[in-house]
Amino acid sequence: MKQVPPDIAPLFDNTTSLKMLGHLWYSDKCLGDFVKNAEGKFPRPLFAFTGDHYGRKFINAKPDFFERSGVPFILYGRDVLKGIALPQGAAGAISTSDPRSSSFQPQKGSPTIQSDRTFSPRGRNG
Numbered sequence: 001m002k003q004v005p006p007d008i009a010p011l012f013d014n015t016t017s018l019k020m021l022g023h024l025w026y027s028d029k030c031l032g033d034f035v036k037n038a039e040g041k042f043p044r045p046l047f048a049f050t051g052d053h054y055g056r057k058f059i060n061a062k063p064d065f066f067e068r069s070g071v072p073f074i075l076y077g078r079d080v081l082k083g084i085a086l087p088q089g090a091a092g093a094i095s096t097s098d099p100r101s102s103s104f105q106p107q108k109g110s111p112t113i114q115s116d117r118t119f120s121p122r123g124r125n126g
Contacts, residue, residue, distance in 0.1 A: 001025060013060040020057055039078060046077040066091065 001022030004012045012021075031049065038045050051072045058067060070091070 008059060011059050015061040016057050016059060021059070024057065035076070044077065044079070046075065046080060049074040049076070 001018045004018070004021065035047060038047070049072070
């Protein structure tokens with residue numbers, strides 16, 4: 001990344017390097033590409049994304065409490081909330097998610113892509 005995108009420039013204060021910002025941008029791009037690809041293959045996908053820890057790199061030196069301590073948790077499906085208005089600034093984190101979400105079960109015969117890496121000791125499958 002050679003310069004800060006104009007839409008976030010007012011928030012950026014050089015406490016994070018452009019190289020790190022580029023890494024964050026690239027991971028975001030890859031996740032977006034994955035979702036776009038899967039939406040083209042499956043009729044009504046539901047995605048669940050989470051981080052494994054709170055943020056460690058920020059766009060400036062003064063992240064708010066939620067930015068500093070929240071572990072991101074995103075549920076996304078193109079039409080999942082169709083017709084439902086969320087409050088402005090709605091956000092979720094692991095501490096606010098239902099622990100039963102780890103037991104979501106697809107309908108019998110539905111194609112799934114899943115990973116149990118998070119639930120295995122030291123990140124090892126099996």
